Amino acid sequence: MANIYGSGHLRSREGLFTRPGANSDEIQLQIDPMHGDLDEEITGLHKKIKQLKNVAQEIESESKFQNDFITQLQMTVIKAQAGVKNNMRRLNKSIIQQGSNHVFHVILFALLCFFVVYFWSKISRR
Structure with missing residues (x-):
């Protein structure tokens, strides 16, 4: 005023x-x-602007570093997912193969038990 x-x-x-x-x-x-201390005020404001500029540059460099880190982490996760997927496929194949082998062994064991019981019943009737 x-x-x-x-x-x-x-x-x-x-x-x-x-x-x-x-x-x-x-x-x-x-x-x-x-x-008359306006010059001092302007100088002080100029220093604060420089500080803000430095802070902004530090924030920019930190955000670039973190973006690079996130990109690297995403690539690592993608590689890990691919490895897990391949291992799961191999595990499923091996389970199917061993599962069929187990079924085969169970059927053979059942037939063996049946013949043992059959022959034992034949021998015990005599």
């Missing part, structure tokens, strides 16, 4: 004075020495 201080000067809260110039389009600007 501007206050008028005699002789047509306008003063703002930040310590800046404006004065109408000879031409109505000209404005003269003068900085109040009491509030």
